Every structure is written in structure tokens, then in C-alpha cells.
Amino acid sequence: MAIHLSTSVAALPGIGAGAAKDLKNLGVVCVRDLLEYFPFRYDDFSKIKAIADLRHGDTVTVTGRIRAIESRQAKNRRLTLTEAIVEDGTGEIKVIWFNQPYLEKTLSIGKVVSLAGTVDSKFGKTLVNPIYEAAHTNIHTGRIVPVYGRTGALTIRRLRGAMQTALAAADEIVEWLPGKVRGQEHWPDEPEALRAVHFPKDNQELARAIERLKFDELFLHQMLFAEVRRQKEVKEAKAWAIDESYLKEFVQRLPFELTTDQKMAVWEIVQDCAKDHPMNRLLEGDVGSGKTVVAAMALAHAIKQGGKAAYLAPTEILAKQVHQELSKYLSGVEVALFTAGQVKLGQEEISRNNLLALLARGDCACVVGTQTLIQEGVSLPDLGLIVIDEQHRFGVRQRHALLETGDRPAPHLLSMTATPIPRSLALTLYGDLQLSIIRQKPKGRKPIATRIAFEKAKAAMWQQVEAEIKNGHRAYVICPLIDPSDKLGTQSVTETAQVLSKGVLKKVKVGILHGKLKSDEKEQVMNDFKSGRIEVLVATTVVEVGVDVPDATMMVILGAERFGLAQLHQLRGRVGRSERQSYCYLAPETFSSNTKERLMAMVHCEDGFELAERDLQLRGAGNVFGTAQSGFPDFKLATVGDADLIKKAHEWAQEILAKDPHLDRKPLLRQKIDDALAQAHLE
Ligand code: ADP
Ligand code: MG
Secondary structure, three states: OOOOOOOEHHHOOOOOHHHHHHHHHOOOOEHHHHHOOOOOEEEEOOOEOOHHHOOOOOEEEEEEEEEEEEEEEOOOOOOEEEEEEEEOOOOEEEEEEEOOOOHHHHOOOOOEEEEEEEEEOEOEOEEEOOEEEEOOOOOOOOOEEEEOOOOOOOOHHHHHHHHHHHHHHHHHOOOOOOHHHHHHHOOOOHHHHHHHHHOOOOHHHHHHHHHHHHHHHHHHHHHHHHHHHHHHHOOOEOOOOOOHHHHHHHHHHOOOOOOHHHHHHHHHHHHHHOOOOOOEEEEEEOOOOOHHHHHHHHHHHHHHOOOOEEEEOOOHHHHHHHHHHHHHHOOOOOEEEEOOOOEEEOOEEOOHHHHHHHHHHOOOOEEEEOHHHHOOOOOOOOOOEEEEOOHHHOOHHHHHHHHOOOOOOEOEEEEEEOOOOOHHHHHHHHOOOEEEEEOOOOOOOOOOEEEEOOHHHHHHHHHHHHHHHHOOOEEEEEOOOOOOOOOOOHHHHHHHHHHHHHOOOOOOOEEEEOOOOOHHHHHHHHHHHHHOOOOEEEEOHHHOOOOOOOOEEEEEEEOHHHOOHHHHHHHHOOOOOOOOOOEEEEEOOOOOHHHHHHHHHHHHOOOHHHHHHHHHHHHOOOOOOOOOOOOOOOOOOOOOOOHHHHHHHHHHHHHHHHHOOOOOOOHHHHHHHHHHHHHHHHO
């Protein structure tokens, strides 16, 4: 069967119905999607050596004949060992695999195979758990080999095989990036770049392919923004006259005094909303700086004058929390909640269909929701104000889906982010938006005492956790993702919680929170944590954004070196939300001077803006990609570290649009952007 870009992945060899379903969860449906499912790292097995030349520690590929192979049960362990002797004319080497007894059949005596792995010569020259394939096949060995964050039923071997087959269709892709750009930057065309990103010939080819593909993301992002902006220019918006007495009343009802920055932000927002053209404002404020109440005032002010509003939150937990807060702040308004797991009007649970009908009729003044709000079949006519919390969690497309409903007048948009994107970067990324910045912390907050806990200091750290709990406080323990296939962090959280509750935290009530829990389970856990039925919460970065538990005074971040500074800062912001002294312990697993420098920055610096800048400098461009970035749109490849490419993308977009604003002379680029916009409405 011929493979085309539109062919379903289920038709590829090695991908059955189960695997196709797993891929679908990753957004991979057809061959084209698969080609854009990028490796998260590579193993370099391109060094090929004769067995006689192998040295301890070599990471290599060897090719030889299997002289002997046999499996046996290891003593006292539930482990099968398969041992083989492989020879290549220059010598022989022992090979061991764990728990793969079937290899005895697959790799029978006399077969010639290529093996890739790292040589260990502590007990004679040995290859442990090498990757194998028929000699000179060159998919899994003998080259730079792609490693994917595979999931479920799909093994990496099958995925690589399917990828090889799928790449045959890459030539159908019509190059859309203007020749001038490619020529000047010396980049490969798209089919070539895709081939190289999956199966690179060498590191240089790989680097150029990655650069080209990152540029594609950043450049399209720029062009989409330019497009949205252009469409917006012709739009008018509802203007709400500033009602100062109402705002004053609102402030008087608050249990605290707003900071000057908060007041300033509110003022800037209501002024924007008083204009008859749509606001596009980004509210940046460090974690805990009190953005929610600012948004609440803007919402209340709009709703008071008959406007309808929607609040988009990145996670279910956060949506529920914001729903509670807004219900409190917007007295007299029944705030709706719309997530995959729960639908409410005010405090009453109602059916999804009931809410859909209310929303479609425009009978709901304010709705808080997750992604579900922008799904097909949800109609939100006539919105006056949209708030997008943690806006970088949402792609351009999702934002676009919410904004470009064709409604006239168009809604005002307030985006918010806790990760301070440096101003210059924000402007480059998002074009001409307005910025409001909250730099002050609410009164009475103490700095969070931040410490690095090396192995030796860990016992004392856990003792302090116990002490905090004894004082009636709460603690978070954050686990990094260990296994890339464990995307939701189930494994690392469960294991850590077990070890802690049997060991150092025996006397404490330990709970867990990870991405795989159902939404009502998550809610239960968060409620238990708030009320103290759970005292220590072991979690993934699910708790990163926005979660507000003022009694939590202790944050332990395991594997801290795996997180970026901006993300560590966000995590740290989960504590220090009251007047009590809070602590943050950064417990790295491995240690390098770079790790030390980065973690020390956390110890000495409390300002998220400064940390974000530091992160940019310390991590630099061309970093390992795929790391979770905060404060940055969700690209597959590009990260906030790609400052040079971001700039390049911005400059090229400017240059091209200046000469040809409607892209009349660039039909392929025009088409590419239109497709991306069209997709925004489908997603
Ligand atoms: P974030 O900016 O991270 O979203 P929140 O809006 O969740 O922060 O606010 C954090 C906490 O601070 C909330 O409990 C909120 O009620 C409280 N808060 C907000 N503004 C003030 C203020 N001016 N004074 C005291 N507490 C405040
Ligand atoms: Mg928030």
C-alpha cells in the first residue's frame, strides 16, 4: 500500500489498533502527524568498532555472529538472564540481556547481528542490554538513533520502524518557507529536515534540521499573531464606561488592601475596556502577587454593565479554585464552572447539556472552564471579556478559537501569566500587546527561606517537614518525571510516596496527586490537603500553577536540577501564601557546577523576573529540547532558550509582511497560515 501524508497511522506496519489509539492521545492520527512527532533525545551509536578495539565505556555498534546464546534464571531474583557470545573475526564479546528470554529464539546461533550499547569491562568485556537488529539494517543501531517518549502499547522499535516507512511520504510536502529565508539561513527543505530530525546522518545535519523546524514554529507563530492582529484591527468592541463608585465599593468589600500594582493593573484594564476596540493586555505577576482578584474586578465591572465573560484556566484544579474565588468576589452573579469532570451553575451541579444551552442562549454572565470551553459544540456567543490564565499553556490556535468567533463587537482579552517573560521577549513573541506588571507582593509576606539539600542534609530536611506538620502546617513534595513514557508522573509520585510514608514520614499523613487521577479524585485530594486530612502532598508539577493552600509552608523539590529556574520559582510560589514563615528545599539528585549555579540563583533571588532572565543566560540556546518551559508558548521543539531564533523569526516575519502584507505573492505561505487558522477552529 502506498503511504501518503494523509494515510492513517493504523495502516503502517507494526502499528495495530491499540497503538493507533495511544498515538491518537498524543495528537498523532495520520502520517503527517507522525512525522511531526519528534524524538525527545538521541542515542549516538554511530561509532562502529571491531570487537578487538572495544574499550570500557565505549558507546558503539558492533556487528558479529552469534556463537552461543542461552537463557537462565538468576539466583534469588525474579530475573531472567540471556547470555550470548558474539564474534566478528577480531575477537569476541559477552552480551547480557535482562528479562528478554525470547531473544534466545530471535537471535539464534549463527545469525549475524548489529548490537549497540555501552561496553563494560569490569568483569571481562561485556555489552549489557544492547539494542539489536539484523546486521547493517541501520534503524536501531550503527547510527544516531532517535528516542521517542513512547506511550502505551507502542514500543520504541515499532515506532522507529513505522517512522521509517512514514518518511517515504515526506516528499509530498510542498515547501512553504520562502526560498529567500531558506537560502540565506542555509536550511534544508522540510522533507529533508524531517528525515534528518528522525534519522540524522550526523550531528551537524541534525542540528540544522532542528534549527529549521524550530524556526518553522516560531515563524508561523509570528505570522499567526500578525494575522490575528490584522483581523482584529477592523473589529470594534463593546465599550464599558468606567464606573468608579462601583470599583470603590468592590475594593471596600475585600478582606485585604490591594497593592499599588494591583490597583494600577485594574485601572489599566478598565481603561482599555472603556475603548471601543478590543483590549489585548497581558498581566504579568509573580506567583502569589494576586492576579485573580485583579481579573475578578475587571470581570465584575464588565458584568455589572451587562457584559458576558469567560475565564479560561489551564487545569481542572485551577478552574475549580478560580470558580470558588469568583463566586465569592462576584456577589449576586451565578458563576458557572465547565470542566471535563464537573459542571456547575453557582454551587449547584447541573448537566453538561443544561449549561451548554444556557451558554448558547447567552444566559450565563460568567463561566470558568478548562480547554472544554473551546471544544467543538460549545457556543459562547457575544462575549465581552475573556480572561486567559497562565496564557502560555494555551497555544495560539486555542486562543484564536476563543477569540475569532466572528462576533461583532469582539471581546476584550486579558491574558495572565505567573512566569515573568522578559518584556522584550514578550513583545517579540506576542507583538503589540499591552503589558501590566505586578511586582509587589501583598503586605506581610515573608521571603521564602530557600535552601539546597544535598544527600547529607536530607535527613534534617525531612525532620523539618515533620516539625512543620506538627505545627499544623502542610508540605508539598514535588517529584520530577523520571521515565519519559510516564508522562503523567504516576510512577515517580507513587514510588516516592510509598518510600516516604514507610520511612522518614511514617508519622505523617501522606497523599498523592498526579496527572492520571480523575478530576473528582484530584479535587478530593486537594480538599483533603486544604483541610489537613492530608498533611504532605507528594505531587508532580500539577500543582505548579495557581494552587492556593495558605497553610502550606514547606516545599521540597526532588530532582530539582531537572527543572528550569522559572519553573522552580513557580513551584516555590505554592508556599509563602500567608504571614507564616515558609521554606523551600531544593534537593538535587545529581550535581554539577551548572546545577549549583542555577540552584544558588534560587537561594539568593526572589524576583521571578530576574530568575527568568538568569534562566535564559544559564541555559542558553540550543538546549536539550522537550523540557517543560513555562512562560512560553507550547511548541514541540522551540524553547525560551532559542532567543536568537525567536529574534530571527520576528525579523523575517516583519520583513515579509512589510513587502507583501496579504502575502499575495506567497501563496504557499498564505495557504500554510490559513490552514493553521482553520485548524484553530477545529481543535
Ligand atoms: P496569583 O497571582 O499567583 O494568581 P492569587 O491571585 O492566587 O495569586 O493570590 C494569592 C493569594 O493572595 C490569594 O489567597 C489572595 O486572596 C491573596 N491576595 C491577593 N491580593 C492580596 C492583597 N493585596 N493582600 C493580601 N492578600 C492578597
Ligand atoms: Mg493565579
